[in-house]
Amino acid sequence: MPAASLRAHRRSLTAAWERFQERGSADGVRDEVAASWDRSQSRLPGPVEAAPVDPEDTVRDAWRASALRPAMAGVVEDVERTARDCDLVAAVTDATGRILWSSGGRHMRDRAAAVNFVPGGRWDEASVGTNALDLALRSAEPAQVFSAEHFSPAVHGWVCYAAPLVDPSARRVVGVLDLSTTWDRSHPMALATVTAFARTISQALGSATRRTQPTARHGDSTSPTPDRGALRLEVLGRPRLWVGATPVMLTQRQAEVLLALASHPQGCTLDQLAAHVYGDQPVAATTVKVEVSRLRRVVPGALASRPYRLSEPLAVDALEVLEHIAAGDAPAAARAFVDDVLPGSEAPVARELAVRIQVGVRTLVLAGREPDAASTLAQRDPHDADVVEHALALLPGDAPERALLEGARAAALLD
Numbered sequence: 001m002p003a004a005s006l007r008a009h010r011r012s013l014t015a016a017w018e019r020f021q022e023r024g025s026a027d028g029v030r031d032e033v034a035a036s037w038d039r040s041q042s043r044l045p046g047p048v049e050a051a052p053v054d055p056e057d058t059v060r061d062a063w064r065a066s067a068l069r070p071a072m073a074g075v076v077e078d079v080e081r082t083a084r085d086c087d088l089v090a091a092v093t094d095a096t097g098r099i100l101w102s103s104g105g106r107h108m109r110d111r112a113a114a115v116n117f118v119p120g121g122r123w124d125e126a127s128v129g130t131n132a133l134d135l136a137l138r139s140a141e142p143a144q145v146f147s148a149e150h151f152s153p154a155v156h157g158w159v160c161y162a163a164p165l166v167d168p169s170a171r172r173v174v175g176v177l178d179l180s181t182t183w184d185r186s187h188p189m190a191l192a193t194v195t196a197f198a199r200t201i202s203q204a205l206g207s208a209t210r211r212t213q214p215t216a217r218h219g220d221s222t223s224p225t226p227d228r229g230a231l232r233l234e235v236l237g238r239p240r241l242w243v244g245a246t247p248v249m250l251t252q253r254q255a256e257v258l259l260a261l262a263s264h265p266q267g268c269t270l271d272q273l274a275a276h277v278y279g280d281q282p283v284a285a286t287t288v289k290v291e292v293s294r295l296r297r298v299v300p301g302a303l304a305s306r307p308y309r310l311s312e313p314l315a316v317d318a319l320e321v322l323e324h325i326a327a328g329d330a331p332a333a334a335r336a337f338v339d340d341v342l343p344g345s346e347a348p349v350a351r352e353l354a355v356r357i358q359v360g361v362r363t364l365v366l367a368g369r370e371p372d373a374a375s376t377l378a379q380r381d382p383h384d385a386d387v388v389e390h391a392l393a394l395l396p397g398d399a400p401e402r403a404l405l406e407g408a409r410a411a412a413l414l415d
Helices: 003-023 031-043 056-065 076-085 106-114 132-139 190-212 252-263 270-278 285-298 317-327 330-336 348-367 371-380 385-394 401-414
Strands: 089-093 099-104 143-146 158-167 172-182 231-234 240-243 246-249 314-316
Touching: 003 143, 031 132, 056 099, 056 285, 076 089, 076 099, 076 172, 076 190, 089 106, 089 132, 099 106, 106 172, 132 143, 132 158, 132 172, 158 190, 172 190, 231 252, 231 317, 252 270, 252 285, 252 314, 252 317, 252 348, 270 285, 270 348, 314 317, 317 330, 317 348, 330 348, 330 371, 348 371, 348 385, 371 385, 371 401, 385 401
Parallel strands: 231 314
Antiparallel strands: 089 099, 089 172, 143 158, 158 172, 231 240, 240 246
């Protein structure tokens, strides 16, 4: 737009923003902006002056571990040159909207620092309101937010262009690339530029994934090897974390924290996390923060803050049992129920989940007519007379499991 048109557009958006603040009316803005303003108003007490920031060492470790860092290697010089020559600030975020890397021209670098548009800054909608980075993450499409379309007045002087970074193998958005500058430097090619850079980074992500997967042999119909960075938590019995094919031993407390976060994907406040893990025990806030900090060193980049939440997918064996119960799949539920949830743990999140699984599997098996499910559960807990009797009633007379279960029934009669 010519300068006069840009100024008029900015005045129109500022007036629309003021009407929204006064009366809640979002007339005069795009539908996606209006919807974001509504969400922002419901989540934030008011416009924020700067984004909240995660600790520097946490973000540094997350960037080092991120697949985005090597994927960006082929374009990083071009992105930095574009930011420097055009006085933009460039940023790469993770899937939660937290900035992991940034570079900028002298003028925009100072403006960015004033609002925490820096590594560690959290630019998700729940933290700062409407912005291009969050819209791109949310829609998986390039997004532009101009001046007062931002929810926060602190960035009404900005125009931001963001494009999603997509891992083609997993078909999911893993972050965004953003280019931002002042509103009067708005350029019609900026969105196309950031989209082209983002496409190149996404292609590099796909190439890296393909290189880590073994080539299938002729006639081999097995599926490709799963993502080596996938996270899986085992809490049925001794706790253990798997990072791809690599086992990582956890303390019970670390497993309890991870289980609490996995059980509450919407996130937990500090007090909520303390309640899930420590229950009624008096515990200082710093104790919880220290546990989270230690856990971050075990799984760099997988934990976000405010609220505390998982920023990477985490499979949990105990939660998979609940899924089998919900689906009414008694054989799968009985097979997956290999042990109690974190035996010996007093954490409310573990004890509640243990009861839900134990009662759920037992109820499902006793209500069904699947001999395999009943036999599996009876052999796991031969002291449960009702389950043993149910299994014996369903098993054929020549089933090899009958001998063990008859012995369990005879032992129960001795009591």
